[in-house]
Amino acid sequence: MSDTPAPLQAEDASPGNAKIVYILYLVGLIVGITSIVGVVMAYIYKGDAPAWLRDHYRWQIRTFWIGVLYTLIGMLTSMILVGYLVLLFVLIWYIVRCVKGLQALDKRQPLADSGSWLF
Known part of the structure; x- marks a missing residue:
């Protein structure tokens, strides 16, 4: 037997990059540019990821x-004041999607519905 370690299997891939993307998204609420860096990272790492992790990258890209x-839509409708409610909804929606993704990522599970427009 050889003492060389077995090659990393696709299912054993580290979720570290996906976690960084979620963190960049949350920091992006304060420092907007980090969200753009996060979505670029999600596009880059999506191709080499195992299926469960690819699901997270899809979720992140769709979230962005x-x-x-x-x-x-919120900015355009803010002239009639309803846009401020839309913007508040977007803020809550964004945070919930990031937290939900982080929770599933920590469990190394795919998201229940990565194609959803809501939560």
């Missing part, structure tokens, strides 16, 4: 782009 869409 749907968040941009909801934010634009």
Whole structure:
């Protein structure tokens, strides 16, 4: 028998990069540019990830782009004051999606519905 360690299997992949993306998203609420760095990372690492981790990257990418869409809607409708409620909803929605993703990531599980537009 050889003393060389077995190669890393796809299912044993570290969720560290996905966790960094979630953290960048949350920091992005204060320092906006980190969210863009996070979505770029999600696109880069998605291809080499195992299925359960690829699900997280999909969730992160969708969170970014749907968040941009909801934010634009909120900004456009803020002239009629309802937009401020939309922007508050987007803030809560964004935080909940990041926390939900982090919880599933810590359990090394895919998300229940990574294609969802809500939570």
